[in-house]
Amino acid sequence: MFGDYSTRGFKEYVKVAKGILEDNWTGSYTKPSPALYPHQWNWDSGFIAIGYAHYDQKKAQQEILSLFEHQWPNGMVPQIVFNPRALGNYFPEPDFWQAPDGRLTSGITMPPVHATACLHIYRKAKDKMLAKDFLKTMFPRLLASHQYFYRDRDPDHSGLVYIRHPWESGLDNSPAWDAPIGRIKLNKKKLPRYERKDLMHGVPAEQRPGDDEYDRYVYLVDLFRRLGYNEKEIYRDCPFLIQDILFNSILCRANRDLKDIGGILDEDIAQIHGWIETSSKAISQELWCSGCRKFESFDLAAGDHIHTATSASFMPLFAGAASEDQAEILYNTINSLSFCALHQGNCFTIPNYDMTKKDFDPKNYWRGPVWINVNWMISQGLKNYGYQEKADDMKQDIIQLPIRFGFHEYFDSHTGKGYGSSGFSWTAALFINLVSEYYDKDKNSLPWLKQRVFYKTKKKKILNKLSESRGNSSEDVSSRLMTSIGDLKDKFYDLNRGRIDYAAMKASSKYVRYLEIAARLQAFDPALLSTSSQKKAFWINLYNTIIVHGVVELGIVSSVREVPHFFADIAYQVGKFTFTADEIEHGILRANARPPYNPFHMFKKNDPRRKLSLQGIDPRIHFALVCGSRSCPPIRFYDADHMDEQLDSAAGNFINSSEVIILPEQNKIFLSQIFDWYKKDFGGRDNIFDYLLKYLNEDKESEYLRQNIDRIKIEYLFYDWNLNH
Numbered sequence: 001m002f003g004d005y006s007t008r009g010f011k012e013y014v015k016v017a018k019g020i021l022e023d024n025w026t027g028s029y030t031k032p033s034p035a036l037y038p039h040q041w042n043w044d045s046g047f048i049a050i051g052y053a054h055y056d057q058k059k060a061q062q063e064i065l066s067l068f069e070h071q072w073p074n075g076m077v078p079q080i081v082f083n084p085r086a087l088g089n090y091f092p093e094p095d096f097w098q099a100p101d102g103r104l105t106s107g108i109t110m111p112p113v114h115a116t117a118c119l120h121i122y123r124k125a126k127d128k129m130l131a132k133d134f135l136k137t138m139f140p141r142l143l144a145s146h147q148y149f150y151r152d153r154d155p156d157h158s159g160l161v162y163i164r165h166p167w168e169s170g171l172d173n174s175p176a177w178d179a180p181i182g183r184i185k186l187n188k189k190k191l192p193r194y195e196r197k198d199l200m201h202g203v204p205a206e207q208r209p210g211d212d213e214y215d216r217y218v219y220l221v222d223l224f225r226r227l228g229y230n231e232k233e234i235y236r237d238c239p240f241l242i243q244d245i246l247f248n249s250i251l252c253r254a255n256r257d258l259k260d261i262g263g264i265l266d267e268d269i270a271q272i273h274g275w276i277e278t279s280s281k282a283i284s285q286e287l288w289c290s291g292c293r294k295f296e297s298f299d300l301a302a303g304d305h306i307h308t309a310t311s312a313s314f315m316p317l318f319a320g321a322a323s324e325d326q327a328e329i330l331y332n333t334i335n336s337l338s339f340c341a342l343h344q345g346n347c348f349t350i351p352n353y354d355m356t357k358k359d360f361d362p363k364n365y366w367r368g369p370v371w372i373n374v375n376w377m378i379s380q381g382l383k384n385y386g387y388q389e390k391a392d393d394m395k396q397d398i399i400q401l402p403i404r405f406g407f408h409e410y411f412d413s414h415t416g417k418g419y420g421s422s423g424f425s426w427t428a429a430l431f432i433n434l435v436s437e438y439y440d441k442d443k444n445s446l447p448w449l450k451q452r453v454f455y456k457t458k459k460k461k462i463l464n465k466l467s468e469s470r471g472n473s474s475e476d477v478s479s480r481l482m483t484s485i486g487d488l489k490d491k492f493y494d495l496n497r498g499r500i501d502y503a504a505m506k507a508s509s510k511y512v513r514y515l516e517i518a519a520r521l522q523a524f525d526p527a528l529l530s531t532s533s534q535k536k537a538f539w540i541n542l543y544n545t546i547i548v549h550g551v552v553e554l555g556i557v558s559s560v561r562e563v564p565h566f567f568a569d570i571a572y573q574v575g576k577f578t579f580t581a582d583e584i585e586h587g588i589l590r591a592n593a594r595p596p597y598n599p600f601h602m603f604k605k606n607d608p609r610r611k612l613s614l615q616g617i618d619p620r621i622h623f624a625l626v627c628g629s630r631s632c633p634p635i636r637f638y639d640a641d642h643m644d645e646q647l648d649s650a651a652g653n654f655i656n657s658s659e660v661i662i663l664p665e666q667n668k669i670f671l672s673q674i675f676d677w678y679k680k681d682f683g684g685r686d687n688i689f690d691y692l693l694k695y696l697n698e699d700k701e702s703e704y705l706r707q708n709i710d711r712i713k714i715e716y717l718f719y720d721w722n723l724n725h
């Protein structure tokens with residue numbers, strides 16, 4: 001395997017995304033979009049700061065500090081902070097809210113993503129001293145805002161806080177609110193006069209909430225101001241009181257992150273610890289509807305769960321509040337037709353409302369489109385529970401939607417078309433975050449020259465060195481080794497999630513057994529493998545296993561890049577010879593072809609191991625060799641009798657995964673670096689497309705490629721070297 005020497009890929013789009021944030025920057029914070037949302041929004045600033053954290057620490061800090069300057073004395077962080085110079089283009093503004101003490105804010109709050117954002121800023125910070133000072137300033141403010149929630153929004157100490165306006169949920173016109181706001185009986189005559197301004201900015205009415213909904217939004221604001229924003233009285237009188245699943249999940253996650261911040265600062269975190277315990281338990285038990293097999297918000301006024309199937313119900317994954325069993329059920333729902341299962345075609349992952357419902361609307365705001373922020377949180381949650389592949393699918397769509405359709409507020413879940421405002425800040429910010437984290441180029445750059453020098457100076461680490469190596473005939477050891485690899489696979493490789501439980505494996509007796517058998521390879525003569533299928537199966541399995549063995553033995557935590565020359569360094573003794581991972585790959589499986597960026601063949605002329613090389617390169621091996629990294633193919637077990645089918649299926653899986661993205665609108669195809677490093681193996685650049693077309697599923701994109709083979713442009717994806725655990 002080879003390092004990533006390229007920083008091509010999404011660079012130009014990252015530039016566009018940064019430009020959007022720059023344009024929306026007001027001098028002390030970033031507005032969500034150029035015209036539709038001209039002030040500062042609460043959770044938008046959290047997401048925006050997460051993006052800035054990757055390239056402008058000061059702005060990231062400033063974004064959050066600006067918002068918290070307007071924190072109310074009771075700890076509440078307002079949903080909107082108004083810009084006095086931009087009044088007149090939005091409704092409702094301060095004259096309507098009438099917040100106490102003439103504050104230029106709205107009188108409600110929003111999902112508290114800020115502790116999460118602050119911790120992220122600290123982790124990414126180049127200037128750690130500055131970041132620590134920032135955390136010191138923020139800790140008491142964040143604590144006060146969480147205290148506000150548990151004091152004023154959870155009067156019964158249930159561990160769950162309520163929201164009192166749909167705008168507080170962040171998902172304004174979610175179908176989940178239809179019933180609770182539908183119950184509000186309006187006397188239109190008593191409703192204050194108002195004029196909607198959201199339709200003045202060119203966004204069609206069909207993409208926005210309706211007038212009936214707006215009447216009810218206004219009714220609630222009017223109630224709050226009549227009650228002087230007294231929380232106790234609002235609790236008594238408000239017809240809309242919901243223990244929202246999204247809000248509580250975000251708060252639960254924020255508690256975890258606040259606890260970590262407290263830990264960094266050596267603060268007392270006992271209270272936060274208590275919140276984490278009670279809130280995750282309450283989410284897992286009280287907001288779980290076992291009959292419906294999903295998480296749901298609880299309608300306090302109606303005394304019942306709200307059974308609407310929106311994407312908010314996956315948020316306990318982000319909170320870390322779902323049990324493993326609940327997580328599996330959520331995963332199955334996310335991965336179903338209701339939420340655009342993989343390869344279903346004609347949709348993007350994941351719409352924010354169940355696509356099979358009659359009132360699903362792919363265009364209307366929170367009633368069906370794809371939203372970047374919610375999906376970003378869900379994909380993080382999936383990843384934390386180990387559903388890496390699905391998390392990656394979602395990330396792929398989060399990345400490709402803005403590339404294809406622009407940095408919009410939300411996207412049509414069928415066509416991908418961008419809706420709402422263009423130049424939308426959190427879409428840009430979270431795009432920057434994903435591109436930086438998922439394709440983290442910094443970790444990968446290693447000048448190829450150094451790598452070559454290393455080839456000459458390296459010391460091999462022979463991993464199968466146990467002294468016991470007697471007692472078995474050659475053939476016997478080969479098949480026993482395969483059985484033992486199969487056992488490890490059954491027990492510790494999760495094929496669905498494409499991950500390996502390295503820690504459990506190291507501690508197991510099966511692993512000890514494997515080590516014993518691996519040691520016997522010393523007595524195995526690889527020349528006994530006669531057919532090409534036998535050779536491929538043996539060496540592919542051996543390669544895949546030596547990588548896993550290397551990760552375990554060298555105690556690698558997050559990336560094979562921790563050991564500078566991992567693939568050239570780890571080796572097995574097989575019969576009289578030693579083979580490093582690179583030698584197995586290039587010397588044997590790639591028929592002694594030159595490794596990329598290397599002028600020399602793996603085995604020199606008189607190297608006796610040349611006799612063992614395969615004859616000719618089967619490029620499908622690239623989809624079968626794992627490399628202990630996220631961008632590699634998932635691990636599989638190969639057997640000689642089914643070699644062809646298995647390699648075809650490995651190629652099909654890889655080529656239809658997020659490592660190959662076709663963008664007809666831009667006449668571009670993004671390809672895994674594997675197709676760059678090994679282009680010769682695929683018959684050179686001119687033949688790569690024919691090769692891909694053999695395996696690509698038939699759909700609009702593959703048809704586009706077929707028609708435009710001579711003019712489509714290739715860009716290569718960054719390589720993700722993070723460990724697949």
Ligand code: GLC
Nearest residue numbers: 032037041043044170171172
């Ligand atoms: C809309 C969204 C909300 C967002 C705001 C500003 O009101 O529903 O979640 O914070 O716009 O972008």
